[in-house]
Amino acid sequence: MTMLFEGIAKIEALGYQRMAEFGGPQPTCVTTVGGGATNEIWSCIRKTMLGVPVLTSESKEAAVGVARMALRALGTQSRP
Numbered sequence: 826m827t828m829l830f831e832g833i834a835k836i837e838a839l840g841y842q843r844m845a846e847f848g849g850p851q852p853t854c855v856t857t858v859g860g861g862a863t864n865e866i867w868s869c870i871r872k873t874m875l876g877v878p879v880l881t882s883e884s885k886e887a888a889v890g891v892a893r894m895a896l897r898a899l900g901t902q903s904r905p
Contacts, residue, residue, distance in 0.1 A: 827866065827870070830866065830867050830870045830871075831870055831874070834870050834871045834873075834874035834875065835874055837871065837874070837875065838874045838875050838876075841875065852875065852877050853877055854877050854878040854879070854880055855871065855875060855877055855878070855879050855880070856879075856880045856881070856882050856890065857871070857879055857880070857881060857882065858882045858884070858885060858886070858887050858889075858890060859885065859887070862881045862882065863881070868881070
């Protein structure tokens with residue numbers, strides 16, 4: 826199972842790398858949502874592969890994360 830987690834984390838890291846090649850920002854931390862967010866081994870592997878802290882979201886709803894990103898893009902710091 827660990828090899829599977831490592832493979833997925835490598836793909837995630839490559840995605841962030843590719844995004845940076847197109848001018849996107851490199852993440853300074855990653856907030857995770859869902860069942861995998863509670864898996865300490867998975868979070869540790871992601872932290873190692875990504876080189877940034879991996880945080881667990883306060884909310885389990887992905888829509889909350891999207892709303893926060895929209896607020897941040899608008900320059901609003903309040904949290905939904």
